[in-house]
Amino acid sequence: MPNEIKAKTMAEIPMQKASQDRSPAEARGRYFNSANAFNLILPPVPDAVFTEEPAVVLAADASTGYTTCDLAGDMQNPTPATTPLLLARYARLNAGGTLNADFDTAGSIWYVIKGEGTVVLDNQEIAWAAGDVFVLPGGAAALKGGIQDSVLWLVTNEPQLRFEDTRAPAASESSVDVVHFPAAEIDRQIDMLYAVDRGEDVAGIALIFSSKKQFERRNITPTMTLAMNTLPPGDFQRAHRHNSVAVTLVVQGDDCFSVVDGQRKDWSAWATTVTPPESLHAHFNDGETMAKFLIVQDGGLYYHARTMGFSFD
Numbered sequence: 350m351p352n353e354i355k356a357k358t359m360a361e362i363p364m365q366k367a368s369q370d371r372s373p374a375e376a377r378g379r380y381f382n383s384a385n386a387f388n389l390i391l392p393p394v395p396d397a398v399f400t401e402e403p404a405v406v407l408a409a410d411a412s413t414g415y416t417t418c419d420l421a422g423d424m425q426n427p428t429p430a431t432t433p434l435l436l437a438r439y440a441r442l443n444a445g446g447t448l449n450a451d452f453d454t455a456g457s458i459w460y461v462i463k464g465e466g467t468v469v470l471d472n473q474e475i476a477w478a479a480g481d482v483f484v485l486p487g488g489a490a491a492l493k494g495g496i497q498d499s500v501l502w503l504v505t506n507e508p509q510l511r512f513e514d515t516r517a518p519a520a521s522e523s524s525v526d527v528v529h530f531p532a533a534e535i536d537r538q539i540d541m542l543y544a545v546d547r548g549e550d551v552a553g554i555a556l557i558f559s560s561k562k563q564f565e566r567r568n569i570t571p572t573m574t575l576a577m578n579t580l581p582p583g584d585f586q587r588a589h590r591h592n593s594v595a596v597t598l599v600v601q602g603d604d605c606f607s608v609v610d611g612q613r614k615d616w617s618a619w620a621t622t623v624t625p626p627e628s629l630h631a632h633f634n635d636g637e638t639m640a641k642f643l644i645v646q647d648g649g650l651y652y653h654a655r656t657m658g659f660s661f662d
Contacts, residue, residue, distance in 0.1 A: 359384035394432055394594055394625040395423045396609050403619040406441040406500050407462075413446045413494075415439070418596075418621050430508040432594040434572070434647045437621050440501040442466060442494040451489040454505035455517050456525035456570035459483050460598055460643050461532075462619055464499025468492045471520035473527045480532025482558065482577075482643070484569055486525035487517030502598050502621070504645040506572055525570045526560040539579060553586040553632075554579045555644075566649060574648035579641050580605070580634035588631035588662035593648040595624040602640030607632045616642075629662055 356362045365380035399418045406416050418437040419429045431437040442448045442464065450457065450468070459468075465478040470490035475483050492501075510517060517523065538556050547554060555578040558569050569575040574593075580586060580602070588608070598621055599605075605616040609630045614622065624630050634640040651657040 360388070361385075392424050395420055395623060396612070396614070396625055396628065397423075397623040398614060398617075399437075399621040400617050402439050402621065403462075403500075406439040407619065411441045411443075411498075413441055413443045413448055416441070420623070426508060428508060428511045431504075431596055431621070432508070432623060432647070434506055434509040434512070434650070435504055435594065435596055435645065436507045437502070437504045437596050437598075437645075440492075440499075440503060442492055442499040442501070444494050444497050444499075446494045448492040448494075449489065450485070450492060450503075452487065452505050452507055453510055453516055454487045454507045455510065455523070456487060456573065457485045457490075457503050457505045458569060458573065458575055458645055459485070460502045460600070462500040462502060464497050464501075465495040466493050466499055467495075470527060475527070475529045477529070478532065480535070482530040482535065482575070484525065484528045484558075484560065484575075486520040486523035486527065488520035488523075500619075502619070502643075504573070504596055506570065506647070509572065509647070524562050526562045528558075528560045528569075530558060535577060539577065542579075543581075554581075566652065568649040568652070570649065571653075572647055572649040574644075574646045574652075576644045576646075577641060578632075578644055579639055580632060581639055582634055582637050584634055586632040588629055590627055590629045590658070590660055590662075591646075591648075592626050592651050592656055592658035593646040594626050595622075596645045597622045597624065598643040600641040600643055601638065602634060602642070603636035603638055605632070605634045605636055605640045616640075627658070631662075 359382050367375050370376035402416045416439045418431045421430045461477050461481045468475050470485050542554050555576045558575040599616045607614045610628045
């Protein structure tokens with residue numbers, strides 16, 4: 350051990366460099382040990398609710414543009430992030446206007462809160478309307494508003510690509526499809542779920558979205574999962590936990606709430622909520638109408654790594 354090190358334990362040894370720099374490659378080397386390499390403490394993912402952001406974009410006098418659900422400061426993330434690997438936004442698109450969507454992401458997931466319009470990417474066009482879901486691969490997309498103002502909610506995995514210091518492939522080479530899920534078809538699929546019995550080992554009544562390229566993984570992108578979860582009036586979803594983070598848009602539901610690690614979290618219309626990884630959480634519908642909430646998770650990573658860690662309480 351070099352004389353300058355006065356540590357008494359391995360954990361006290363500071364990060365080391367080579368004693369001789371015989372090349373630039375050697376000089377870049379850094380050395381830790383089994384006692385000091387695994388004590389990196391990162392801020393936890395907050396149990397957050399975003400309510401001001403939807404109010405801003407839904408205001409009558411709002412301008413065309415994006416409003417980000419950003420928790421980067423809480424998590425000490427170097428770039429905007431809602432969770433370490435996901436970023437949620439609200440988009441406002443006024444009547445007849447245009448909005449560019451050029452994100453460095455493997456894919457973007459969109460839900461139309463209100464309005465109607467079109468989006469074009471890779472020579473494909475989708476005509477979207479309220480209640481629709483559509484998914485785009487990374488690349489420069491162009492949204493055009495219709496005859497009324499529109500508000501959309503979207504989630505990307507930009508923080509993940511920034512963490513990996515990589516860029517998304519061109520849309521034509523992507524494993525993410527351009528997909529459109531119209532509102533009427535979503536409702537038809539959910540009605541099918543309610544027409545049959547639910548097993549005891551099923552976590553709620555949820556419609557899972559996938560695509561031609563991703564159906565074998567049951568994902569919507571390689572790393573992101575997408576589901577429309579539902580709760581009948583007076584029902585609840587059994588308490589459970591999983592290793593993936595959940596970013597949720599409250600689509601429909603009166604007098605609904607979640608309980609996350611023993612703390613009540615009330616829902617409000619079009620709010621975005623963040624459920625931290627490994628937290629024990631349950632959802633409750635004390636209202637008189639069906640509850641719907643759209644959930645995006647980084648679950649594809651955990652499914653692939655065999656570490657989803659799902660369990661009931």
